[in-house]
Amino acid sequence: MHIAMVTSTSIPPEEGIGYYTYNLSKELKQRDHQVTIVTRGGLRGETKTYDGIKVERVTYVPAYPFHVDLHGAFVNRRLRALDPDIVHTHTPLTPVVDIDTPLVSTIHTSVVEDANETDSLTLGALAHRIVTYVTSKRMIAAQAESATELATVAHSVKDELADHFGLTDVHVVGNGVNISEFDGAEETDEQFGLFVGRLSYRKGIADLIDAWERLPEEQRVPLKIVGKGPLRKQLEERVSGTSLAEDISFLGHLPRADLVRLYQQATLFVVPSHYEGLPTVLLEAMAAKTAVVSTAVSGALDVIKDGKNGVLVPARAPEEMSKAILELLRHPEYRRNLAVRGRETVEREYTWNAVTDRYLDLYEASMNV
Template sequence: MKIAFIVGAFPKLSETFILNQITGLLELGHEVDIFAGFNPYEKKVQPDIEKYKIMKNVYYLNMPTNKIRRVFKGLVLLTTNFHKDPVILLKALNIFIFGKSALSLRLLYAIIPFLGKKKDYDVIHCQFGPNGNLGALLKQLGIQGILVTTFHGYDIRLGIEKRGNIYHKLFKSCDCILAISDYNYENLIRLGADPKKIFFHSVGINLNIFPYRWRSAGFGHSNAIVILTVARLVEEKGLEYGIRAVAQLLELNHGLQLEYRIIGGGPLEKQLKQLVEKLGLGGVVHFLGPMGQADVVQEMLRANLFLLPSIAEALPVSLMEAQAVGLPVVATSVGSTSKVIIDGKSGFLAPARDVNALVERLEHLIKHPEIWQEFGKTGRRFVEEHYDIKKLNQQLVEIYRNLINSKYQ
């Protein structure tokens, strides 16, 4: 099969779940092109980008944010590409059909990379609802292929905020909507999606990258117990509550040697560092910045416990990764985190925004290192059974094939 992925930023260090699908499809012998809004030019990229030579099949919209530049560049694109398909280009500028998408020139920039390819794809797979909206417009322009959209986390929350209105056209024209969790499925129904079009398909991880290794108290680079978080530094990850929980743990347990290491970058970095200084945790909390997957694995192997204090989630991949290496985990009961953790057996769930509850669960694990090994084994088995990306990618191909067969029967 020939598959087009429509994404936002690419390659993005934190979106390994998308990269895992792309590389898995390539390994299974399928062709994949990636159509992205822009290149974020992050300092680090995942090694699989080079390993699979993915960038040679990436096409960017690269629409300028400055309106004047956008118009001038749009005129150049229009004149240099007009001979390829004048009908579809003029249609992309029709404000009576496409409204703001045409007026803003977004549709013109989006269609340019597809010129000459509009009949090439068996599947157009959009990652996140807003990219699905773009896919629906491209389908209306004449791009052929089964239209599939995977909803993740922020796009569901955006739909709830906008009361579902932003996805109505997508829900009508999409051939298949993939829900990664029960939380997503239930909210997609509320937002107006046709239940007959919704299929469960989880994100997953490459278990070969995350070797299982049980650890006990004292394992790691120091005698301190190391708590690790891997998350973007944004409000929904609830890192303020994790930091406050660490401060309270130290207040309640004098002499406890503790280190809290946070992997990730984001807009709240300055604010969170100020909180750390205010709480006197300068020597305890360490911000490590964004990391590639190999470095994340090494940090997980050095840690003793994993903490994810989110206030909003869909299906957190970092919890899969942590359990895959055998870390006992503590997370908040939001979204579908309960589908990733076996509460009381591979880790503990706590209410969101509840510092005392986080402290209680972390303290229990710290005081009972004898249960870490069993928690680690249980977590690893659970991830192997439910979130092995190799199995999930094979299931994704079957979904594609069934959709194609149903459409052309």
């Protein structure tokens, strides 16, 4: 079977939906399916190959607010030339597919809730929020109309799609990780907390920094923040000149091997988001047998059973987050138990093998419509 994946994210991936698309593609290739990823390029398109997967970077012109529609003309022309058996789109901001081929669309977020958690404190940020909201909502509605099968990653997102778009026939397929990638951890005596993700408003990183500041100084361990994004300078300025300056480090984007090592060696992992679909980083930390503290939002509610395989805290509540972090730092046996059960949860429900099985069922159903 030839599957054309369509995404708006960079490949090789640097963030969650990119990793989702790429890892699913690799698993499908291992099962002898042909996969082509179609994504944004520059003014000139180009074709690259990564891990045996062909990546078509199609012409993209950032002419807001018409960028997605313009890109769509090039995407559809390329898809017609590829002539796949299935097209599989991954929102947000993927163009509407207009070819006579079965279409599966994975809607990773409802956009409505996502846009509500975007910084609108500056005129530029507000304009970006409005354009993203209007464009994405229109694209989701159009894709839902043309798709033969709809999927999403979490039950909370499925509920949002029903509330905001009236979509009820949506399959929850979940997210996945490569379990074996996190085996064989190196021993370390270093203690530190870890955050991995885009440095943007809805990720709640300012709340995490506030929570870290509330920790007693004698029990405060270093916090390593991995990722890049528009808030990096602002967050660094927040930390600079305070008692946190020696404790919190911003590491930017890291090579995959270095990131996996941090997952394995971290004392605890924190997901402070105001909104998420089902974050890959949450599952990766659990796969690495690292205890997790997460805000009780969206996909995290599908995965974490509070006090059993992780800890849930309210969003936008730095004081509650700080208490949960301190509890884990003070009680290593509790921390280890959460870590072991977290790994068991991922092994049972969130492997790429399981996710790919679900998608292959959807592909078959889509082709038989």
